[in-house]
Amino acid sequence: xxxxxxxxxxxxxxxxxxxxxxxxxxxxxxxxxxxxxxxxxxxxxxxxxxxxxxxxxxxxxxxxxxxxxxxxxxxxxxxxxxxxxxxxxxxxxxxxxxxxxxxxxxxxxxxxxxxxxxxxxxxxxxxxxxxxxxxxxxxxxxxxxxxxxxxxxxxxxxxxxxxxxxxxxxxxxxxxxxxxxxxxxxxxxxxxxxxxxxxxxxxxxxxxxxxxxxxxxxxxxxxxxxxxxxxx
Numbered sequence: 001x002x003x004x005x006x007x008x009x010x011x012x013x014x015x016x017x018x019x020x021x022x023x024x025x026x027x028x029x030x031x032x033x034x035x036x037x038x039x040x041x042x043x044x045x046x047x048x049x050x051x052x053x054x055x056x057x058x059x060x061x062x063x064x065x066x067x068x069x070x071x072x073x074x075x076x077x078x079x080x081x082x083x084x085x086x087x088x089x090x091x092x093x094x095x096x097x098x099x100x101x102x103x104x105x106x107x108x109x110x111x112x113x114x115x116x117x118x119x120x121x122x123x124x125x126x127x128x129x130x131x132x133x134x135x136x137x138x139x140x141x142x143x144x145x146x147x148x149x150x151x152x153x154x155x156x157x158x159x160x161x162x163x164x165x166x167x168x169x170x171x172x173x174x175x176x177x178x179x180x181x182x183x184x185x186x187x188x189x190x191x192x193x194x195x196x197x198x199x200x201x202x203x204x205x206x207x208x209x210x211x212x213x214x215x216x217x218x219x220x221x222x223x224x225x226x227x228x229x230x231x232x
Contacts, residue, residue, distance in 0.1 A: 026199040027089050029070045031061040036230045045133040045220035088112045103143045116170050120151045129212040129222035130191060137182045137218045146178035159198055161206045161227050168201035189216045203231055
């Protein structure tokens with residue numbers, strides 16, 4: 001009798017933990033949600049910051065069988081479509097407002113485990129920040145693609161960004177390497193990529209810090225810091 005009560009108690013606790021875990025949402029898909037971010041891009045070559053604001057809106061949400069198809073509109077005119085099932089987020093299509101285009105796979109899994117039980121995963125990405133600052137490499141923008149290995153680095157009960165406090169957050173970090181040839185006279189240029197994202201329950205991404213560091217003085221190192229200013 002005592003043993004049976006103990007088993008029932010354990011099962012009850014596991015059920016509560018499971019329900020609580022499944023109620024978490026690090027990629028909110030409710031139609032009409034809006035995120036306003038500040039984005040700062042810095043070059044070690046120029047030492048200057050380029051600052052802008054980006055609004056992201058959940059524009060369209062529809063059921064697709066048991067899954068959800070979600071379209072996000074960015075204030076620069078870019079348009080991303082995702083499919084969300086009970087476990088993962090997959091990017092299905094991209095329309096970019098700027099001209100660089102995408103060399104990485106358009107269709108790819110962004111988060112293979114929405115509950116972040118999986119500690120490591122791989123995502124195909126490309127260079128977005130690197131650019132040349134000296135002739136003959138002035139304004140050269142390489143488009144190398146590579147694999148980023150992501151892992152969960154830390155969990156926060158509370159996390160503050162821009163003076164606002166968010167609860168139940170996960171920090172993930174991705175690391176990758178690639179190379180490119182900007183000019184045959186310079187040979188291959190190596191790039192180390194690091195990307196840190198903080199995702200919070202019922203909010204999504206609240207902060208991103210991405211660096212693309214090269215071994216060439218004509219390109220230098222580029223850093224992007226993206227922070228959530230408001231969410232509604």
